[in-house]
Amino acid sequence: MSDEQRRKERLDRGIKIRSDSLYAIMSWRELAYLTAPRFLLIAGILLLPLLVPGMYWQRVVSVVCIYALLALSFDLMAHYVGLVSLGGAFFIGTGGYISAMLNTSLGVPPLLAIFIAALLGGVICTVLLLPCLPLRGVYFAIVTLMYPLFLARVIEALDIFGGTDGIMGVESFPNRWVEQYFVIAMVLLFLFGLRRLVNTDLGLVLRAVMDNDQAVKASGMSVALFKGLAVFIASGIGCLAGACIVHIYMWSGISLFALDFSILPIAATVIGGGGTLVGPVIGCFILVPVSELLREFGTLRIVCYSIILMAFVVFRSEGIMNYGRRKYHQFERWVKV
Amino acid sequence: MSEEPILQVQEATKAFGGVLALNRVSFDVRKGEVLGIIGPNGSGKTTVVNCITGFIKMTSGRVLFHGKEITGKPPHKIADMGVTRTFQVMRPYYSLPAYKNLVIPLFSPRARRTGGWRGGGRLGDRNTVGIDILEEIGFERDSFVPYKLASTLPTGYLKRLELARCLALQPEVILCDEVFSGLSMSEIASMLPLIERFQMEGITVVMIEHRLRELFRVAGRIVVMNFGEKLIEGSPEEVMADEKVREAYFGSEEVEEVMTYA
Incomplete structure (x- = not known):
């Protein structure tokens, strides 16, 4: 019997097939099948700050949201436009410094400063990245990795923007609940906003740029324009995250250009499942708390962290979200060949 | 002429x-x-x-x-001026269905400017216009072929898809x-009338x-x-x-x- 061949068969669940069509709205069960995962996610994120013990963990939730915004921006660039960006720290730093300066020198209130920083930072990052847009793959990744290192050293060497001390006395959010729910609202807004964007005709063009930029040129559209637009959206989200973190910590310094902000979103995307947009957010909700829990291990923290990451890459390289989606929509069985 | x-x-x-x-x-x-x-x-x-x-x-x-x-x-x-080309090595968007491949040229400034309803502008939606163009170029409308991923299409259809991309741009x-x-000989024979039709359309x-x-x-x-x-x-x-x-x-x-x- 050892030479018996078996094959795993995957079939769509009946309810999946039925609820693909418009008729889903005629049955509560099928409606629930379609919307329950989304509601579960939204409700889960909204209730999380109330469920966690103490203010320390509430702060962790805020930090998770910061990373989730970065991961969303990474996923959009990498899996919908084909630009693998290691520039998370670049976006965070740019947005953070702009918002801190607006607040301390011009007295702009935090909630307004954050949005100005997102827009202005998006423009600045896009302009700075413009020369690199023709690059692809690992070359773009390397160049975007250079930017945060470059900016941090410039600030340090020229002693501008507060130099190594950073900018002190940045105003915080009006109260901690505003802080908490502002970042959560931003994550949900951009999560569902981006999901909608990538399915519009514009999103399709962005995916086409990733697939085949020659054909986009032959279709009479400027590849640079669409890449620039995508980078603007992604860096704007990143800068927004950076501006939030500055007002959470009430301080802006060179550590905003730390490599963590570039690497963790990528790890979260790997764990959550690239190209799903939800996946990276879920990945952040796993990775950041885990890294907090591992603090007790001291130096070994990085080791544990790496092992978790490696296990995911080796055993579940498709990511939680892709795996979960498949299990939700399909059933599997072994059939004899 | x-x-x-x-x-x-x-x-x-x-x-x-x-x-x-x-x-x-x-x-x-x-x-x-x-x-x-x-x-x-x-x-x-x-x-x-x-x-x-x-x-x-x-x-x-x-x-x-x-x-x-x-x-x-x-x-x-x-x-954008109306000089369009096909590629010798076909360059469809492999991860998209055939008709979605045409949404991209239909989104271009030229198609929106010159296309009227065929540009998928105010009156048409780009998906249906895409399927219309595919039908003109020899994809059977009511079959599943226009909805298949470009990566699964045979060469003959991909060549037609290249021409369809040009057509979507309202080319000169x-x-x-x-x-x-x-x-194959028979595939070419079915493509020749297309070329003749382009010529008749100016x-x-x-x-x-x-x-x-x-x-x-x-x-x-x-x-x-x-x-x-x-x-x-x-x-x-x-x-x-x-x-x-x-x-x-x-x-x-x-x-x-x-x-x-x-």
């Missing part, structure tokens, strides 16, 4: 390092005609198309469209880079081809190239009777075949 040139290539020269891929090639494309460009492998046919459409920069020489210089413009600007000129290569077609017999059925004039230079230009009978062309194609069975056929 008028004598008025729509595209003029003047003294086009392209050097890749020391190799002259094109050496002072000049020819006119007349409005509404089907012009064939033939020549042995490596004679610079595709380079001509790349130079006209801006995908590579010429070393020297000029390209005029409606008498206006388009030399050195970026490819998307040239496509289509430069076809070997649309017949890799197709679209100027430039065809680069190796399949001479099929080309001669639709092309009014032929430009023959060899080693990056233009050998001769004229009607199919004229060029095939020429001694230099026979020499360039020496030994090629198809030429013998075509000669006897002509």
